[in-house]
Amino acid sequence: MDIQVEQCNCSELTEEEKLERIAEVIEDYRHREGSLIQILHLAQGIYGYLPIHVQKFIAQRLNIPLSEVYGVVSFYSFFTTSKRGKYVIRVCLGTACYVRGGKKIVERLHEILGLDVGETTPDGKFTLEVMRCIGACSLAPAITINDTVYKQVNPDKLQQIIDLY
Amino acid sequence: MVNLTINNKKISVKEGTTILEAARQNNILIPSLCYLENVHVFGSCRICVVEVEGARNLQASCMVPVKEGMVVRTNTERVRKARKLLYELMLSDHPDNCLSCQRNQNCEFQKLGEIIGISKERFDGEMYMSKVDDSSPSIVRDTSKCILCRRCVTVCNGIQGVGILNAQNRGFRTVIGPPGTLALNTVNCTYCGQCTVVCPVAALQEKDSTQDVWNALSDKDKRVIIQTAPAIRAALGEEFGYEPGTLVTGKMVSALREMGFDDVFDTNFTADLTIIEEGNEFLRRVKNVFSGVPDTLPMITSCSPGWIKYVEHVFPDELDHISTCKSPHMMLGALAKSYYANKIGEDPRNIFVVSVMPCTAKKFEITRQEMINNGCPNVDAVITTRELAKMIKDAGIDFSKLEEDTFDNPLGLSTGAADIFATTGGVMEAALRTVYEVVTGRELPFDKLHVESLAGFEQIKTAEITIRDPVPEYKFLDGFTVKVAVTSGLAGAKKLMNEVAQGASPYHFIEVMGCPGGCISGGGQPRPTNDYIRQKRLEAIYKEDEGKTLRKSHENPFVMALYDEFLKKPLGHKSHELLHTHYVKRGIYNEYLE
Numbered sequence: 001m002d003i004q005v006e007q008c009n010c011s012e013l014t015e016e017e018k019l020e021r022i023a024e025v026i027e028d029y030r031h032r033e034g035s036l037i038q039i040l041h042l043a044q045g046i047y048g049y050l051p052i053h054v055q056k057f058i059a060q061r062l063n064i065p066l067s068e069v070y071g072v073v074s075f076y077s078f079f080t081t082s083k084r085g086k087y088v089i090r091v092c093l094g095t096a097c098y099v100r101g102g103k104k105i106v107e108r109l110h111e112i113l114g115l116d117v118g119e120t121t122p123d124g125k126f127t128l129e130v131m132r133c134i135g136a137c138s139l140a141p142a143i144t145i146n147d148t149v150y151k152q153v154n155p156d157k158l159q160q161i162i163d164l165y
Numbered sequence: 166m167v168n169l170t171i172n173n174k175k176i177s178v179k180e181g182t183t184i185l186e187a188a189r190q191n192n193i194l195i196p197s198l199c200y201l202e203n204v205h206v207f208g209s210c211r212i213c214v215v216e217v218e219g220a221r222n223l224q225a226s227c228m229v230p231v232k233e234g235m236v237v238r239t240n241t242e243r244v245r246k247a248r249k250l251l252y253e254l255m256l257s258d259h260p261d262n263c264l265s266c267q268r269n270q271n272c273e274f275q276k277l278g279e280i281i282g283i284s285k286e287r288f289d290g291e292m293y294m295s296k297v298d299d300s301s302p303s304i305v306r307d308t309s310k311c312i313l314c315r316r317c318v319t320v321c322n323g324i325q326g327v328g329i330l331n332a333q334n335r336g337f338r339t340v341i342g343p344p345g346t347l348a349l350n351t352v353n354c355t356y357c358g359q360c361t362v363v364c365p366v367a368a369l370q371e372k373d374s375t376q377d378v379w380n381a382l383s384d385k386d387k388r389v390i391i392q393t394a395p396a397i398r399a400a401l402g403e404e405f406g407y408e409p410g411t412l413v414t415g416k417m418v419s420a421l422r423e424m425g426f427d428d429v430f431d432t433n434f435t436a437d438l439t440i441i442e443e444g445n446e447f448l449r450r451v452k453n454v455f456s457g458v459p460d461t462l463p464m465i466t467s468c469s470p471g472w473i474k475y476v477e478h479v480f481p482d483e484l485d486h487i488s489t490c491k492s493p494h495m496m497l498g499a500l501a502k503s504y505y506a507n508k509i510g511e512d513p514r515n516i517f518v519v520s521v522m523p524c525t526a527k528k529f530e531i532t533r534q535e536m537i538n539n540g541c542p543n544v545d546a547v548i549t550t551r552e553l554a555k556m557i558k559d560a561g562i563d564f565s566k567l568e569e570d571t572f573d574n575p576l577g578l579s580t581g582a583a584d585i586f587a588t589t590g591g592v593m594e595a596a597l598r599t600v601y602e603v604v605t606g607r608e609l610p611f612d613k614l615h616v617e618s619l620a621g622f623e624q625i626k627t628a629e630i631t632i633r634d635p636v637p638e639y640k641f642l643d644g645f646t647v648k649v650a651v652t653s654g655l656a657g658a659k660k661l662m663n664e665v666a667q668g669a670s671p672y673h674f675i676e677v678m679g680c681p682g683g684c685i686s687g688g689g690q691p692r693p694t695n696d697y698i699r700q701k702r703l704e705a706i707y708k709e710d711e712g713k714t715l716r717k718s719h720e721n722p723f724v725m726a727l728y729d730e731f732l733k734k735p736l737g738h739k740s741h742e743l744l745h746t747h748y749v750k751r752g753i754y755n756e757y758l759e
Contacts, residue, residue: 052345065354066754070344076333091413149453154444 003016013046019057021046036062042080049080077131085120085127087165089145094133096140101155105141106130108155112162125165148153169235174558183386184226184237185213195236195239196248197315198224198273200227202365203696209315210255212248212277213660215239248281249660257290258285259366260309266367271692273365293337301346302532303372303525308340310354311368317341317360319563324681326656327475329354341368353478353753355655357471357679358525358549360690371525371689374603375556377546381517381755382425388509389517391426392576393417395433396523396587396684397550400418403556403691403698405564410701412709415569420557422570428501431572432520433579435496436586436595438727439468442717442744443490444600444691445735455641461485463650463665463672467593468492471526471679471688475655480662481750481757486675489745491543493586494520494527495536498507499545499743504731518544518567521553523587523687524681535746538597575723581614581710582718588706589653590619590626591682597630597649598717604632610671614716615707622682622699624657625650627672703707 009018013021025042029035039058044050050073057067075081089109093102106117106128113121115128134140139151150161166177171188178187183206188195197213200206210554214223215377216237222266223244238244256278263269270518313332315367318341321330329352333340343352380388389545402411421429446464450572453460467473467488476487491499498520502513520527524547530536531544548556557564582598585591594616601609611617618628631646632639650672652658658677664670680687685702688692715721 055344060753065322065331066344067328067331067333067342068322071331071333074345075332076335 009013018047018052022054022057023061026058032064035067036064037076040069040073044079049083051081051083052075055081055152067146077129080118080129082118083120083124085125087125087145088129089125089143090129090131090134092132092136092140092144093130094132094140096137100140102130102141104155105143105153105158108158112159126162167231167233167235169231169623171237172239177627182231184215184217184224184229184231184235187231188226188237188239193239195226197227197276198277199316201316201695204363204481205314205316205319207315207319209313211270213282214244214247214251214613216241216244230688242679245281249283249541252278252281252283252749254285254288254290255312256751257288258293260292260295266310267370267373269369272367272393291337293329293340296340298342298348298356299372300350301354301356301372301403302350302428302531303528304349304354304358304361305352305370305372306349307334307368308342310366311341312366313339313341314365314684315341316363316365317369320359320363324654324656325355325357325359325679326654326659327353327355328359330360334345335630340500343481349477350688351752353475353755355478356477356526356529356688357655359680360696361525362690368653371549372528373552374528374546374548375552375559375666378519378548378556379544381519386515387425387517388427388504388511388515389425389519390428390430390501391434391519392430392494392495392501393521393686394523394587395436395584396687396690396702397521397553397589398709399587399685399702400523400550400690401554404551405557407565409698409703412705413564414539414709415571416564416567418572420560420562420564420571423562423567424556424560427571428505428573428576430497430501430576431579431583432494432497433583433586433745434576434721434723435500436583437494437591437718437721437724438489438496439493439651440588440599441597441728441735442580442740443488444466444596444718446488446490447596447600448603449736451642451673455700462487463670463675465665465675465677467746468586469526469677469679469684470524472655472658472677474526474529474751475658475679475748476662477751478753479659480666480753481752483662483666485752486665487748490574490749491536491663491744491746492527492530492723494522494539494547495530495543495746496744498531498536498545499538500542500576500727502543503743504727508575513539513541514755516541517546518549520544521550522547523550523684523690524680525549525688527689534748535749538743550691551689553693575726576724579713581716581717583721584706584710587684588620588703589622589678589700590616590676590739591653591683591706592678593628593649593651593674594661596676597672600696601630601632602717602719604635604642606636613711619649619651621706622653622696622703624654625660626654627651629667647674648672649676651676652679653683664737674705683690721732 022043055069059069120127168177176191195213199210208225208228213226215226216238217224300308324326339659402413465486498518506513527547527737536543582595598609627650682699686699702726
């Protein structure tokens, strides 16, 4: 998945500007069948997350039911309906990372940041998520923080990584 | 034609037929669950698996088209084991409180368990959280009962084009419902109830109002009036084992009397009245448009509360097109608590009006603020055909042994025009029977008074009638061609409304019924409703119409007496107050209500 998309400077855009950009994306894709996932992906990149009012905005412009949009958003773990932190930490729990201790990384991050999976720190700095395979199996266990990949992560070194941010 | 072998039986079926259909056509019943003929072919439950020679895996027979030379076995040990296992897995996540479930003995999941010989629960699985959404006055959702067959999703999205229900979340947490945790009464659900008709279990059903009715019947101070919609008499019998299409009007009236209702009235009476009011409203609109007075055409019928809620959500700017007439049972309620209350010297506050409706949206309709006159709700409770059947059984009435009885007057007499309100095209035909005669002084020039092109189950039907040689009052209509359209099911309504919204509708008068086929296959009708049963109910309704001496609403003597004694004239002051209403802009996300 193209994580780059999430790294634009959209946080500086106003609400109206963000919706305007999402509207442009919808216009680009509206005539291509099966493009809802693409639109949601790009919209999440622009808006940061997909709250219900953004989903309504998309549903209305595509002239499809909100239940369909929400169905797709709630199906894929990549999509989120709540605001995420400045830095999104994703722990890979694909097969290779899982057997090499991915679960332990999640537990340690929970201790360090006080977060359950899907949660964001009160200061809005970190969000903890898990992913099923980021395609870096040879580097297992791997995590990503925004678009930086950390390989062969040792749970005991996690604090040092976090301190970089 | 394609030749194949099923269970050593050589058969020949049309190309494109699925294995399941081919088997059924040849009297081989493959057990199935999610499959619903002509509605839902989805393959989600896999219960209908069969062995196909040459295929490694078992095949879902509802999804696989037949091929020349195919060899199919539907009843091998492998097949039996597989479908049992599938069933047991579903059962492991299904509440086992069958005895206290509303669908007990009427549950497709339960029936299937019996057919495939399930005798114990092998798996003790994790149960999906039970969430009951009873926020709406019409429909109750219980997610713990849901088996994820998705029939309701197909009906809500594909057939009705509304799209309230869809699969949310994933895997074990999958739930069929509105987006997120939104309750049914906060979204643009029309309460048409088609989902409750197709649900094989008790995950979707009407909100039970039977206790409210029993309470009223037990209250010695209440005068309890019941009325039955035109579509009930053609379907209620199915709940008592009668062949679909058996008319049980007389027995139904007897049953209601035995249950203790003080007056048994017929919504048909106010269907006739609706034709007088709505027909005059149509003529007023036409007259205005002809003489340059601003008015709105096409006019669209207003009997179907699911349709009304739909148009308020989806086309909030087009509400001027909707006839201001209340639906017939609301009119009857309003008259019962005014005209009739006066007649019998009863305080309207002591009158409790119950409507038996083929409809779940009617339960919502009676809660609308517009349906109150002089501080009294027009109608106090709505029960569906299914609920009435339950009450009759509960009352210990042996339905098949009942004598035939007739409705009470004055609100019980009706013409054939009222009967056909039950079916798609019926309201329009009834209106034309009267309007044409008012304008020309002659009978509607169709065989048996049936406008053939408006009958049947096509999604959109149209007719044109040219006025020749009208009576002096309508001289201006000489040579004018009235164009009408009829649709049933909300997907069809959307098509016609898109034209209306663009100002491009060629029609003057449109009939919309929210459910496909009209009220005969409404959301409150007996399960199942399929193409065969729908057709049988339709035939019964036309039979009831043709069997009557009076076939035109304006010939109803009690309706005429009602005008003489009370209403004075169509669209008059009293009518306006009691029989007409207005609509509410809602918007697709209820944004106009906020």
